[in-house]
Amino acid sequence: MSARSDSLPPIALSLGDPAGVGPELIACAWADRSTQRLDPFFLEANPAIIREAAAMRGVDCPVVRISDPAEAGAAFGEGLPVIETDNGDYRPGNPDREGAVAALHSLDSAIAHTLAGRASAVVTAPVAKAELASVGFPTPGQTEYLALKCDVMVQDTAMMLAGPTLRTVPLTIHVAIADVPKRLSVELIVRRARVVARALQRDFGLERPRLAVAGLNPHAGENGAFGDEEARIIEPAIRTLREDGFDVTGPHAADALFTPHSRDGFDVALCMYHDQALIPIKALDFDQGVNVTLGLPIIRTSPDHGTAFDIAGERKADPGAMIAAIRMAGDCARRRAGHRVDG
Structure with a gap:
């Protein structure tokens, strides 16, 4: 049995691509459920x-x-609860169209159960975006898809990467690096920062979260020597957020923001582009990194790694991030329900 006993609905997991590491990591998480103090979870998939x-x-x-x-x-202590479908086969390392169909069906069912209140949170296993696109997946990634399904504007969500030592948020996500300066705006930074701060209060129990904002350019622009985005976009956004009462610092030079001493000074780093946020979290917390979608009416987490087709079926994939994602989903659900969260 799970070591937790709050009367919350179970967590809905999605299978992910069955050719990836998702299925084996889900099995490992259930097998280690008691030691890891995981809340009950289930999924809809081919058993x-x-x-x-x-x-x-x-x-x-x-x-x-x-x-x-x-x-x-009631079933969780005896085995992994599964709502049965016949979608897809287990062919590790060999993604195909049928597997993408199975992944999408499982994802849709997990979202639907959670939106209906039958589940307390969604934990999504990794998917292959190219394979999903071949079966009509309409968005660049699962983060955007969750926003679509929840009828929330993507601009009102944020993707946070969270580990034991660091939290980061990329303010632009799946865009080419050459397009990042064109996508940045005062409105975008302010809008997403507000989403992040409020989610950290509601779902992570931080009464006054401290936000550190990274610069875009080397040395945060060096007073305009290496670009004007800091003065023209980032600094005005920080001023607006401070005027609204948020605890915000920056723009910080990104090459120094993630040192041990600097990390002690903030609860989350807001980064200007995808790799600026993901490189430090993967370097520091790869095996325990969790992807959290903030700003949704439901809770969604995911392990912060991909399908790993190259090692699927070889007993090499570390279940730590999947376990961390399930635990974090339970903690966030408990806080939203007004329950105490230990630790």
């Missing part, structure tokens, strides 16, 4: 995928068929 992935990993993860998420809590 054979989980069984075969567990057998490949050599972990004990029986599957318990359920017909409704309400059954997951």
Whole structure:
């Protein structure tokens, strides 16, 4: 049984691409549920995928068929609760169209259960964007897809990467590096910073979160010597946020922002582009990094790594990030429900 007993709905997991590491990591998470103090979770998928992935990993993860998420809590101690479908096969390292269909179906069902209140949060396993695009996936990634399904404007969400030592938010996400300066604006920074601050208060229990804003250019522009985006866009955004009462500093030179001494001075770093945010979190917390979508009416987390097709089925994938994503989803759900979160 889970070590937690709050009367919350279970967490809905999505399978991810069945050719990736998602199925084996889900099986590992269930097998380690008690030691890791994980809340009950379930997924909608082909049970054979989980069984075969567990057998490949050599972990004990029986599957318990359920017909409704309400059954997951009682079943969780006996096995991984699964709402059965016949979508997809377990073919590690060999993605195909059928696997993409299975991944999308599982994702849609997890979102639907959570929006309906039958699940307390969504945890998404990694997907292959190119494979999903081939079956009609309409967005660049799962973050944007969650916003679409929740009827929230993408500009009113934020992707936060969170680990034991660092939290970062890329203010622009899936855009070419050459397009980043054109996408940045005072409105974008202010809008996303507000989303981040409010989510850290509601879901992470930080009464007055400290936001550090990175510069775009080397040395944060060096007073205009290396670009004017800091003076023209980033500094006015910081002034607006401070006037609104938020605890914001910057723009900081990104090459020094993530040193141990600097990290002690903020709760989250707002970064100007994808790799500026993801490189430090993956360097510091790769095996425990969690991707959290802020600004949604539901809670969504995901391990901060990809499908890893190259090592799927080889017993090499570390389940730490999946376990961290499930634990974080439970913690956030508990805070939203007004329950105490230890630690």
